[in-house]
Amino acid sequence: MTAPPGDDMLSRGLRLLTVLADNPPGLGVSAAARIAGLPVSSAHRLLGRLAAERFVAYDEDTRRYALGVRVLEFSRGFQRSPAGYSAAADPLRRLAARTGLPAIAGILDGDEVLLVLSVQGSQHLQLRSAEGTRNPWHATSMGRALVSTLPAPEFEALLAGDLPATTSRTLTDPGALREEVARVQTRGWAEVDEENEIGVRSVAAAVPYADGSRRPRLAVSLGAAVVLTSREELHACVPALLACAEEIASLTA
Amino acid sequence: MTAPPGDDMLSRGLRLLTVLADNPPGLGVSAAARIAGLPVSSAHRLLGRLAAERFVAYDEDTRRYALGVRVLEFSRGFQRSPAGYSAAADPLRRLAARTGLPAIAGILDGDEVLLVLSVQGSQHLQLRSAEGTRNPWHATSMGRALVSTLPAPEFEALLAGDLPATTSRTLTDPGALREEVARVQTRGWAEVDEENEIGVRSVAAAVPYADGSRRPRLAVSLGAAVVLTSREELHACVPALLACAEEIASLTA
DNA sequence: CCCCTTTTTTCCGTGAGATGGAAAGTGTTT
DNA sequence: AAACACTTTCCATCTCACGGAAAAAAGGGG
Numbered sequence: 001m002t003a004p005p006g007d008d009m010l011s012r013g014l015r016l017l018t019v020l021a022d023n024p025p026g027l028g029v030s031a032a033a034r035i036a037g038l039p040v041s042s043a044h045r046l047l048g049r050l051a052a053e054r055f056v057a058y059d060e061d062t063r064r065y066a067l068g069v070r071v072l073e074f075s076r077g078f079q080r081s082p083a084g085y086s087a088a089a090d091p092l093r094r095l096a097a098r099t100g101l102p103a104i105a106g107i108l109d110g111d112e113v114l115l116v117l118s119v120q121g122s123q124h125l126q127l128r129s130a131e132g133t134r135n136p137w138h139a140t141s142m143g144r145a146l147v148s149t150l151p152a153p154e155f156e157a158l159l160a161g162d163l164p165a166t167t168s169r170t171l172t173d174p175g176a177l178r179e180e181v182a183r184v185q186t187r188g189w190a191e192v193d194e195e196n197e198i199g200v201r202s203v204a205a206a207v208p209y210a211d212g213s214r215r216p217r218l219a220v221s222l223g224a225a226v227v228l229t230s231r232e233e234l235h236a237c238v239p240a241l242l243a244c245a246e247e248i249a250s251l252t253a
Numbered sequence: 254m255t256a257p258p259g260d261d262m263l264s265r266g267l268r269l270l271t272v273l274a275d276n277p278p279g280l281g282v283s284a285a286a287r288i289a290g291l292p293v294s295s296a297h298r299l300l301g302r303l304a305a306e307r308f309v310a311y312d313e314d315t316r317r318y319a320l321g322v323r324v325l326e327f328s329r330g331f332q333r334s335p336a337g338y339s340a341a342a343d344p345l346r347r348l349a350a351r352t353g354l355p356a357i358a359g360i361l362d363g364d365e366v367l368l369v370l371s372v373q374g375s376q377h378l379q380l381r382s383a384e385g386t387r388n389p390w391h392a393t394s395m396g397r398a399l400v401s402t403l404p405a406p407e408f409e410a411l412l413a414g415d416l417p418a419t420t421s422r423t424l425t426d427p428g429a430l431r432e433e434v435a436r437v438q439t440r441g442w443a444e445v446d447e448e449n450e451i452g453v454r455s456v457a458a459a460v461p462y463a464d465g466s467r468r469p470r471l472a473v474s475l476g477a478a479v480v481l482t483s484r485e486e487l488h489a490c491v492p493a494l495l496a497c498a499e500e501i502a503s504l505t506a
Numbered sequence: 507c508c509c510c511t512t513t514t515t516t517c518c519g520t521g522a523g524a525t526g527g528a529a530a531g532t533g534t535t536t
Numbered sequence: 537a538a539a540c541a542c543t544t545t546c547c548a549t550c551t552c553a554c555g556g557a558a559a560a561a562a563g564g565g566g
Binding site for chain 1: 261262263264265266267270271273274275277278299302303306308320321322323324325326327328329330331332333339346360362367369372373383384385386
Binding site: 008009028029030031040041044063 | 512513514515516517523524
């Protein structure tokens with residue numbers, strides 16, 4: 001009777017995987033079904049198949065499901081996919097070593113910035129920035145650096161979209177954002193000060209690709225804890241940041 | 254007519270994803286179908302759905318498929334799944350900083366060692382060791398450290414299995430391996446010298462968990478290029494390695 | 507200890523939709 | 537131009553996914 005309209009077995013299975021990915025530890029069948037919006041019996045069947053192929057791990061004692069080891073195969077494959085974000089890994093590592101700050105790289109995915117590479121700095125401060133993390137474009141320095149390279153209509157579309165405030169300092173006014181991005185465009189790098197996360201400031205630059213490159217545009221960023229690094233100190237790292245972006249561009253040419 | 258026996262839409266879709274993960278850059282429909290062992294029209298349909306949900310990326314111009322950004326969600330979720338391999342990240346980072354060598358952590362998955370965490374050393378040498386990589390247990394130090402903690406029957410089953418030689422120096426004789434693992438058991442750490450990859454030697458130790466812990470057992474390892482680090486120098490790092498393993502055990506207790 | 511609730515697991519009749527061969531469309535090579 | 541390889545669309549067949557329901561199992565009080 002009730003049908004799956006544009007919602008087949010494959011989508012449902014993948015939906016369950018994302019549910020398991022987003023909800024910390026181990027979920028039971030019914031909990032997973034509830035969150036994924038599926039009938040319990042369907043979720044049970046799907047989870048069983050996923051477990052048989054070890055994309056999910058099933059704990060027989062607790063009867064809970066979690067992501068399985070095989071999902072790692074995917075992320076490994078992803079790193080070397082579009083001409084390799086891996087090419088950016090070495091320059092990024094050098095940048096982190098030179099500045100002592102955590103360095104990350106990300107791409108624009110819809111209206112979010114997706115973190116695709118991350119290397120921790122030498123300071124004991126560890127920012128929680130795992131690969132796969134998403135943040136709204138307008139609250140991050142990478143996001144602003146990336147949108148500053150976008151054609152006007154696409155940029156305006158983003159401005160017209162949802163602009164949630166993640167902290168009390170987040171810029172959410174379209175006009176102010178437009179101005180800020182214009183500044184980024186002329187200056188060549190972007191900055192954010194506790195607008196995405198209290199206690200964290202960062203600078204970022206987009207990697208300049210040769211014209212016509214249809215490769216998803218990458219941005220590199222340096223982060224710092226406000227208590228350890230002043231704006232001036234962070235700004236002093238900008239030349240190194242830009243050099244890193246240039247280096248990546250030359251490698252992936 | 255021809256039916257999918259135990260091979261449903263979900264398995265096929267995931268198979269395509271792994272095919273895309275394992276075969277470097279961009280695959281066309283027919284290439285992917287060939288490798289995955291699917292009819293072209295089925296592969297076409299499945300890839301289309303995967304692309305619609307952005308688990309695969311489709312390049313309209315080249316008509317090639319690659320893994321999409323959403324697969325990163327999975328690996329991110331995996332890191333914090335079984336009580337968190339992420340807890341091991343900090344000790345591992347310290348180990349790498351202290352020794353200047355790349356430090357990695359892995360688990361035993363079937364007869365392979367799966368690399369789940371990796372931090373690069375400070376030397377400019379970069380071992381190619383990405384998370385998600387698999388290696389045969391008997392050719393790696395982590396593998397030997399891990400099997401040394403296994404109950405005898407499970408260990409014997411592994412010994413009876415396939416023992417491929419990945420280099421000319423790989424130990425493949427079951428008797429010799431049994432002896433070697435016995436040595437690992439008494440000594441508390443394992444060693445491998447160009448048996449998995451020419452030019453690389455490594456030491457490893459299993460993380461000692463409290464008895465009864467059903468958590469997949471983790472091993473930590475230090476790798477080095479033979480041209481840069483002698484066996485003696487690497488052995489000198491073993492105390493730090495063992496301390497790191499202890500630290501992880503205490504954190505995840 | 508038993509009853510009650512919640513969750514997990516099994517079962518099965520129905521029909522939506524997955525399937526794959528074939529043909530059309532597209533671009534590249536000989 | 538023709539031959540080839542690949543991508544994309546189409547469609548008639550019949551499989552296998554679907555989910556409600558019931559059974560089984562696991563907790564949770566009192």
